[in-house]
Amino acid sequence: MAWQFTSNRPIYQQIMEEIELRILNGTYEKGMRLPSVRDLAMTAAVNPNTMQRALSELENQGLVATQRNTGRTVTTDEEAIKHARTVKADSLTDTFLLQMKALGLTKKEVLERLAEREEKEEEHGSNS
Amino acid sequence: MEAILEARGLTKRYGATLALNNVDITLPKGKIVGLLGPNGSGKTTLLKIAAGLLTPTNGVILADNRPIGEATKSVVSFLPERTYLPDWMTVTDCLDYFTDFYEDFDGKRAEDMLGRLAVPANKKMRTLSKGTREKMQLVLVMSRRAKLYLLDEPIGGVDPATRDYILNTIIGNYDNEATILISTHLIADVEKVLDEFLFLKEGVITMHDTTDNVRETQGKSLDELFREVFRC
Numbered sequence: 001m002a003w004q005f006t007s008n009r010p011i012y013q014q015i016m017e018e019i020e021l022r023i024l025n026g027t028y029e030k031g032m033r034l035p036s037v038r039d040l041a042m043t044a045a046v047n048p049n050t051m052q053r054a055l056s057e058l059e060n061q062g063l064v065a066t067q068r069n070t071g072r073t074v075t076t077d078e079e080a081i082k083h084a085r086t087v088k089a090d091s092l093t094d095t096f097l098l099q100m101k102a103l104g105l106t107k108k109e110v111l112e113r114l115a116e117r118e119e120k121e122e123e124h125g126s127n128s
Numbered sequence: 129m130e131a132i133l134e135a136r137g138l139t140k141r142y143g144a145t146l147a148l149n150n151v152d153i154t155l156p157k158g159k160i161v162g163l164l165g166p167n168g169s170g171k172t173t174l175l176k177i178a179a180g181l182l183t184p185t186n187g188v189i190l191a192d193n194r195p196i197g198e199a200t201k202s203v204v205s206f207l208p209e210r211t212y213l214p215d216w217m218t219v220t221d222c223l224d225y226f227t228d229f230y231e232d233f234d235g236k237r238a239e240d241m242l243g244r245l246a247v248p249a250n251k252k253m254r255t256l257s258k259g260t261r262e263k264m265q266l267v268l269v270m271s272r273r274a275k276l277y278l279l280d281e282p283i284g285g286v287d288p289a290t291r292d293y294i295l296n297t298i299i300g301n302y303d304n305e306a307t308i309l310i311s312t313h314l315i316a317d318v319e320k321v322l323d324e325f326l327f328l329k330e331g332v333i334t335m336h337d338t339t340d341n342v343r344e345t346q347g348k349s350l351d352e353l354f355r356e357v358f359r360c
Contacts, residue, residue, distance in 0.1 A: 047299070047320065
């Protein structure tokens with residue numbers, strides 16, 4: 001299944017986000033060898049040069065490392081992953097709060113809603 | 129960056145019709161480039177000139193630093209809009225035909241790809257569907273180890289699944305030394321695979337940029353930009 005992209009931002013950035021997400025949620029495990037650029041490009045149905053660019057930028061960010069013989073691997077640096085997760089979570093939280101604000105809710109009301117949701121889920125025995 | 133295709137003042141006239149008007153192009157090595165424009169804008173004429181099938185009325189054009197001619201045909205692989213494989217040829221005949229014609233033809237690779245299509249080797253072209261014949265032709269063209277591939281509307285007139293197969297074949301065979309120039313008006317389908325694009329309008333190149341740059345600076349896709357530029 002080809003990856004989905006939105007039309008208003010560069011594709012390499014969207015690929016970076018997708019791979020970052022896979023690293024943060026453990027789909028691509030720590031130290032795991034990544035598929036080759038060509039294979040990734042074919043799976044995502046994008047230009048290999050674009051995939052290459054996305055991977056190089058992730059390398060600059062320290063989430064991906066290049067070994068001489070084994071190709072590209074996910075970093076084994078747990079701190080780097082933890083840091084990236086914090087940054088991502090903060091940015092998603094900002095977006096969420098902004099959307100709630102646009103809806104006219106105060107921060108207090110947002111927190112109340114979250115607490116309410118928590119209670120409801122406990123009642124239904126859901127733990128997700 | 130080293131150029132694989134360069135044109136200066138390229139002009140082609142068919143009687144009173146000006147198909148290409150003073151076109152300047154420089155295409156670097158190792159890129160997938162879209163040649164985009166509405167019907168009748170001169171895309172096929174440009175590709176045919178680069179392939180050595182038409183001679184320009186005026187101007188200079190070089191492929192791999194040499195004037196277009198016999199020598200450049202050995203490094204340029206052209207996919208015409210319509211297949212030219214004779215009806216009576218079998219799949220094996222076609223492979224032999226390409227092996228005889230082109231030194232850079234990788235028969236093993238072609239057989240691998242055809243294997244995935246599940247076309248029996250003794251099938252005649254006449255008995256294949258239009259879509260299968262087009263896929264067959266593309267496999268032959270992409271199995272050459274060329275420096276420049278010219279693909280004229282490779283995804284026109286085929287169903288979406290076939291389109292995916294074709295784009296995958298292009299991506300899977302691409303090596304970063306070669307350049308692929310793809311003409312099409314189905315932009316939404318190809319824009320994910322394009323590094324750069326050219327807009328061709330009434331025989332004139334009106335824009336040459338990278339796909340990323342359009343998204344970065346204008347916040348829109350190539351498809352959206354095309355619809356704006358070529359609004360009827």
